[in-house]
Amino acid sequence: MPTRIVFVRHAQSVRPQFGVPDSDERPLRADxxxxxxxLVPRLVEFAPAVVLSSPQLRAVQTVAPAADALGLPVITWPELREWESGLIPSADWVPLVAHSWANPGFAHGSGESLDTFTVRVRKALARIAAEYPDATVLVGSHGTFVSRALIAAGHHADFDSLGAMPMPAIYEITSSRAADA
Structure with a gap:
């Protein structure tokens, strides 16, 4: 049986400040x-064996209430963090991200290209499958990470679907070591 991975895109977070590098400590807004x-009743129904998360606060805060209800800790993995785009939040952020989606081999400055990021995502999926075979794993995550995970699992995702993804959102994929090797 493959590993079932339930991704939770984080809920509405405080907006990053224009001209300032984004912070891993950016929290969720009150809403x-x-x-x-x-989300707790829906996430508890999945009966996960473990709760993993990006180390970025907004992702942890989104899955922490469900983890608490399940009596599980939230375990953070650095490879689950959001795309390191190399972009500083700005008024022209959307067209720059759209350019990256249209040209996934392109990297902004010292950031990851979407192709490089997708390799990281695939490795994270393979690690989850290897460490939690035949289990359900809840993962606190981010929009671009979830989109690239869907692509890695053979589903369609693009810039438009990323823009339409709600906050929070739940997506489920299956992964196995054999399929992802």
């Missing part, structure tokens, strides 16, 4: 904290 609490 995001409420939304995370409202």
């Amino acid at each position: 995001g904290l409420v939304a995370a609490q409202e």
